[in-house]
Amino acid sequence: MDYIDPHIHMVSRTTDDYATLARMGCVAMSEPAFWAGYDRGSVDGFRDYFHQLTDTEPKRAAQYGIQHFTWLCINAKEAENVSLSRDVIAMIPEFIDKPNVLGIGEIGLNKNTKNEATVFLEHMELAIKFQQQILIHTPHLEDKYQGTRMILDMLSDDSRIDRSRVLVDHVEEHTITEVLDRGFWAGMTLYPITKCTPERAVDMIEKTGGERLLANSAGDWGPSKPTAVPDLIFEMRRRGLSETLIRKVVYDNPMEFFSQSKNFTFTLRS
């Protein structure tokens, strides 16, 4: 089955991974900007990274017939440095019209601090000013519930935000209902230990029906599995769920969400 991975960090993966994903049915992916495993020291460090996301990765993906899209921001971990964050936010418009940029992301919170919230709100302003979609990172483990609620508060308090153009990622059992009930899209990240397994993700699909719900692998430099979305497809089939529902979650939903971005020029497989 063709599928789209809506959240995967291919800068951390080998070219062999692109080949494997293509063989598994991946036809498109989107890659949010994230933490490199260390704090970058300057705005030029981010400028180089955004070149990689908007130029290098689309070419690597295209070699295997995969269409690569991306999201730009300074991530929550580095948002404690408000001064650097403001410099990066001011620089992002240099890249916003690149053909594979879908919006601003993955913005969010990490430890739910005042500085993180300040930078989140300034990213929101940027997205509103340039009419961009938003992809959101929610915190891990014990910080997720509180941080997700804080993020939803900031989004909901601003009437200029179109909730149907916002994807709140890394939802789990205790956050998914609030995200969907408030009218946002929700993403489940299939990731060992800190997020959720394919089995738990399918439980959430069964409970919610799969409306406005996406699934992704995150596939980054941590202990993750870039082929986690095919694992989800396998688990759904194993449980006897319909091909229509499977396709909705792994293909139709990402298509519908991404299609709200003017840069989502997806070419159907001929």
Place this chain on the structure above:
Amino acid sequence: MNRTANSILDEKFLDVRAKLLEVAADFDRIDRAASDEGPLSGQSRDHRERLGEAINILRSDGADRAERLQKLFSRDYESSWRKEMQI
């Protein structure tokens, strides 16, 4: 939901049994060390109590145990956070 409760339990029985054994063995290991070197203290004691509460959730009824477990291991949310942070 296409499967019956019986079929799900039959399929998962050995898997759940194995997971429970791992938890039991982890607790045994902690208790063995405690009998040699003294009881848990500070954050470790708090964590052990939290795990006990988690087991109580597992023993309870309802189809929302995963959600309740997640909330048990979560920091509280205060709706007044924006005022407190002055944001």
